Amino acid sequence: MGLSRFVHTGVVVEDLDAAVEFFTVLGLDCSTPITVEGEWVDRIIDLSGTRVEIVMVRLPDGTDTLELVRFHAPPAEAGGEHAPANRQGVRHIAYAADDLRAVVDRVREAGWDLVGDIVDYRGMYLLCYIRGPEGLIIELAEPLRAGTAD
Numbered sequence: 001m002g003l004s005r006f007v008h009t010g011v012v013v014e015d016l017d018a019a020v021e022f023f024t025v026l027g028l029d030c031s032t033p034i035t036v037e038g039e040w041v042d043r044i045i046d047l048s049g050t051r052v053e054i055v056m057v058r059l060p061d062g063t064d065t066l067e068l069v070r071f072h073a074p075p076a077e078a079g080g081e082h083a084p085a086n087r088q089g090v091r092h093i094a095y096a097a098d099d100l101r102a103v104v105d106r107v108r109e110a111g112w113d114l115v116g117d118i119v120d121y122r123g124m125y126l127l128c129y130i131r132g133p134e135g136l137i138i139e140l141a142e143p144l145r146a147g148t149a150d
């Protein structure tokens with residue numbers, strides 16, 4: 001047997017409250033934070049003394065998409081907060097939007113902004129990148145034609 005379905009993506013953040021606010025402004029649902037610790041966590045991630053706070057981010061239909069993780073222990077190594085879109089590794093997470101411009105307006109009102117511009121990709125999608133807290137980049141894609149939602 002192989003892989004059967006997508007479960008979620010884990011995103012480590014320093015300011016869990018700001019991340020939850022950002023995803024809520026985007027229109028996603030966030031669970032109540034839970035704290036996880038113990039030897040079983042240490043073994044999975046190969047760190048010692050792990051204590052993390054986790055919030056699940058869900059689409060309005062209840063589908064989990066992200067696991068926001070705030071490490072209280074052990075301390076993390078320093079890294080670049082505003083990595084450019086071409087830096088190796090996971091750089092952005094994309095969501096479909098019914099009304100991209102309305103989401104961008106809400107995000108701007110809450111204090112975040114676009115990385116670049118809103119662009120029309122070949123009349124099929126409106127696309128944009130939004131930079132949230134701690135340099136997290138979210139891509140929004142609004143289908144402009146029937147059959148482009150996937």
